[in-house]
Amino acid sequence: MDLITPEFGLVFWTLIMFMILLFILRKFAWKPILGAVSEREEGIKKALTAADEARREMENLQADNERILNEARAERESMLKDARDMKAKMIADAKEEAQVQANKMIEQAQAAIESEKKAAMTELKNHVAGLSMEIAEKIVGAELSTDKKQLELVDEMLKETTLN
Template identity: 70%
Template sequence: MDLITPAIGLLFWVTIAFLALVIILRKFAWKPILGAVKEREEGIKTALESAEAARKEMQNLQADNERILNEALAERDGMLKEARQLKENMIADAKAEAQTEADKIVAQAQATIESEKKAAIADLKSQVAGLSVEIAEKVVRKELADKDKQLALVESMLGDVTLN
């Protein structure tokens, strides 16, 4: 028996054992192994699809976040602009109201000054008239105290009067 060249009987029995093993494996183990491999393949495929869907969802969420952020920034800018405009309007209204009130106060003060001026002038005229009457009365009394002076005054007045 030579160790390098196999005998035909040995080759026959090894082939029969191999075929029996393949048939037994095919009948009992092949289907479960293929099923497990197929199930594993489907699980991997499902996981990859889920990962792709999650990636797309993350992209959508990121785009939504950017859109929402831009909208929030635009709304903030709009609110700030509106607040500035409201502030400017309030300041302008307050200035206009203050100016109107100041004009009203000035007009009232001018009217008061004018009326007080007229009253002062009227009072001054009254006092001047009173003083003039008193002075005239004193002068006339002094002049009319003497009979000769009275006659001279009457003749002087008559001389001043011209007849038409």
């Protein structure tokens, strides 16, 4: 028997066995195999669809995050601007209040100076009046018969008098 050239009987029985095997596979195994392949295909399609939805949802979330971040930045800028404006207003108010207080103090000082000046002038007038009275009393009390005596008396009075 030669293995390289098969006989007709061997080929016939091999062909019959192959047909029986094909029939059995078709009857019992083909549908479950196709069903498993179909289920697997459906599972892959569902997974791809879910991945697509997840990708779209991630894009939406990223867009929402970007929008929220931009809103937060804008709000922060607004708050910083308000704080700067408030600071500037507080500084301006403080400067204005300080200027008002300084002007008030200057006015009070000027009023005090004017009051002291008037008091000094009054005291000076009273002192001059007192001196004039003393001089007049001494002049009236002394003999004023000659011009020479009058001049001597005035010189003597001026020497005695000291101004404060």
